[in-house]
Amino acid sequence: MRVAVFAATCRKRISQFKKKEARVVKNPYMLGLEKNRANYAPLTPLTFIERSAAVYPDHVAVIHGRRRYTWREAYARSRRLASALVQRKVGFGDTVAVMLNNTPEMLECHFGVPMTGAVLNTLNTRLDAGALVFMLNHGEAKVLITDREYSATVRQALALADRKITVIDVDDTEYTGPGERLGETDYETLLAGGSPDYAWQGPDDEWDAISLNYTSGTTGDPKGVVYHHRGAYLNALSNIVSWGMPPQSVYLWTLPMFHCNGWCFPWSMAANSGTNVCLRRVEAKSILAAIREHKVTHYCGAPIVHSMLVNAPDELREGIGHKVSALVAAAPPPAAMIAGMARIGFDLTHVYGLTETYGPAAVCAKHADWSHLPLEEQVRLNGRQGVRYHAQEGLTVMDGEAMVEVPRDGETMGEIMFRGNLVMKGYLKNPQATAEAFRGGWYHTGDLAVMQPDGYVKIKDRSKDIIISGGENISSVEVEDALCRHRAVAAAAVVAAPHPTWGEIPCAFIELHEGASVTAKELREFCREHMARYKVPRRFVFEALPRTSTGKIRKNILRDQVGSRSAIE
Numbered sequence: 001m002r003v004a005v006f007a008a009t010c011r012k013r014i015s016q017f018k019k020k021e022a023r024v025v026k027n028p029y030m031l032g033l034e035k036n037r038a039n040y041a042p043l044t045p046l047t048f049i050e051r052s053a054a055v056y057p058d059h060v061a062v063i064h065g066r067r068r069y070t071w072r073e074a075y076a077r078s079r080r081l082a083s084a085l086v087q088r089k090v091g092f093g094d095t096v097a098v099m100l101n102n103t104p105e106m107l108e109c110h111f112g113v114p115m116t117g118a119v120l121n122t123l124n125t126r127l128d129a130g131a132l133v134f135m136l137n138h139g140e141a142k143v144l145i146t147d148r149e150y151s152a153t154v155r156q157a158l159a160l161a162d163r164k165i166t167v168i169d170v171d172d173t174e175y176t177g178p179g180e181r182l183g184e185t186d187y188e189t190l191l192a193g194g195s196p197d198y199a200w201q202g203p204d205d206e207w208d209a210i211s212l213n214y215t216s217g218t219t220g221d222p223k224g225v226v227y228h229h230r231g232a233y234l235n236a237l238s239n240i241v242s243w244g245m246p247p248q249s250v251y252l253w254t255l256p257m258f259h260c261n262g263w264c265f266p267w268s269m270a271a272n273s274g275t276n277v278c279l280r281r282v283e284a285k286s287i288l289a290a291i292r293e294h295k296v297t298h299y300c301g302a303p304i305v306h307s308m309l310v311n312a313p314d315e316l317r318e319g320i321g322h323k324v325s326a327l328v329a330a331a332p333p334p335a336a337m338i339a340g341m342a343r344i345g346f347d348l349t350h351v352y353g354l355t356e357t358y359g360p361a362a363v364c365a366k367h368a369d370w371s372h373l374p375l376e377e378q379v380r381l382n383g384r385q386g387v388r389y390h391a392q393e394g395l396t397v398m399d400g401e402a403m404v405e406v407p408r409d410g411e412t413m414g415e416i417m418f419r420g421n422l423v424m425k426g427y428l429k430n431p432q433a434t435a436e437a438f439r440g441g442w443y444h445t446g447d448l449a450v451m452q453p454d455g456y457v458k459i460k461d462r463s464k465d466i467i468i469s470g471g472e473n474i475s476s477v478e479v480e481d482a483l484c485r486h487r488a489v490a491a492a493a494v495v496a497a498p499h500p501t502w503g504e505i506p507c508a509f510i511e512l513h514e515g516a517s518v519t520a521k522e523l524r525e526f527c528r529e530h531m532a533r534y535k536v537p538r539r540f541v542f543e544a545l546p547r548t549s550t551g552k553i554r555k556n557i558l559r560d561q562v563g564s565r566s567a568i569e
Helices: 003-027 046-055 071-085 104-115 128-140 148-160 187-192 229-243 266-271 282-294 301-310 337-341 368-372 375-382 431-437 475-484 520-528 556-561
Strands: 060-064 067-070 095-099 120-124 141-147 166-170 209-214 223-226 250-252 276-277 299-300 324-328 347-355 359-364 394-399 416-421 445-453 455-464 467-469 472-474 490-500 502-514 539-542
Touching: 003 266, 003 539, 046 071, 046 266, 046 347, 060 104, 067 071, 071 104, 071 148, 071 282, 095 104, 095 128, 095 266, 095 539, 104 141, 104 266, 104 539, 128 141, 128 148, 128 445, 141 148, 141 520, 148 166, 148 431, 223 229, 229 266, 229 359, 266 276, 276 368, 282 301, 299 301, 301 337, 337 347, 337 375, 347 375, 394 445, 394 455, 394 490, 431 445, 445 502, 455 475, 467 490, 467 502, 472 475, 475 490, 475 502, 475 520, 490 556, 502 556
Parallel strands: 060 276, 095 120, 095 141, 120 209, 141 166, 250 276, 250 299, 299 324, 324 347, 502 539
Antiparallel strands: 060 067, 209 223, 347 359, 394 416, 416 445, 445 455, 467 472, 490 502
């Protein structure tokens, strides 16, 4: 029986080979036109810094306090880093973890580490020792480059790690707070021992891993999302094209570079030959001062960052007369925030994506005629998650079970799905989660949305955040958007609270603007003017909202709260 099966398999393969051979003979475009070194190279974003150093060697690449590096210098420092790591036996398939702020060292790691063939693992600087040790062990970190500010937490994590990790300290000139050195050497000494002429090689295969990013892990251990060189290259370019960035833009680092590799903007800015303005702390005063001093043209961030600027005292914005473009993501931006950005003259564009899609992989692409519409209509159109990025093959909304696209009626809900080059390789050491995420040939986001008649996607909620009250589905995003229109409300988060009659009811957690006041009764009446009565929150809690380091509101904490305490009425 086995012999018969083997024989059948051989005949099938011979037949396939003959068909392929016949196809080559018949098709002149397949004969003698193979890939070779002259006409093909694996895509990698590492080539961007090489080009900028060659074309604009004296243009300022990085500004950080008193430090300035040109593209020639930034490239040389990145090559020194790669050379020094290779001397420490770092190579293909190794992991180099970094615990760094938005500093020149973090930018250099995005080039120097993958120049060795190793994989860059950027760690969230707000994590505790327990989370860090999981990532260091799971990612099998060989080297850890860490800022002195985080020495207390890092020391605890290293003591718990199940492996020997070489530690390199970064002592940033802009940091004067507490902390100690833990490593065998410091970053500048490391670079001094490396060669600025190090002959790095790109990947043999553009599918090779370039970076490792961990998800938040709010419902269990975080998952390790693996990016490849091809995706990083294409998303870096898509950031420029999809946003319409002019050459040599000035980009302010308000978005953490540890989050989705800064949405791939370290590589985007090298391709753009622009200027990176680094910032250790995200505060309205320092952001606006940097925008004014360095004529910043672009920055990215979660809604909380933009709201901070909208609500900053007018005097902090004095002297900013040039156009500033901003990207917002992490959550659908409230209408009040979109209107506020327009009021202060900042051009806001909404993008959408996840860690699994290299950060943004969809954009609310604007139409010129939208600018002639009433502000309320502009806000509605610009608040959508939009259409796919230029280098993403597919973005759609589907019935998650039937895997059929929902009608473009703006009403029928389904799950947002992506496919294409801007989707991760998969989850490190987790084939089951990878297979489930890619079920049916699409990446399943878990976000619920509708497809509007013009093909733009509009999020309604995360699947776990939909509130089902008396059999009716209530979008927490819709309720939050209405609440944020109230002048006293700085931010709102709505979750399901248990109810003996209705099963669930909306419970609103409210963060007020400084000095503002409002009662639950006033907010309830305000909501009734903007939505159906059954969607109006029955319960209100007034307190500061818990957030992740990237500005996302931690609804898992709020869901826990409503089951254990009474809301303030």
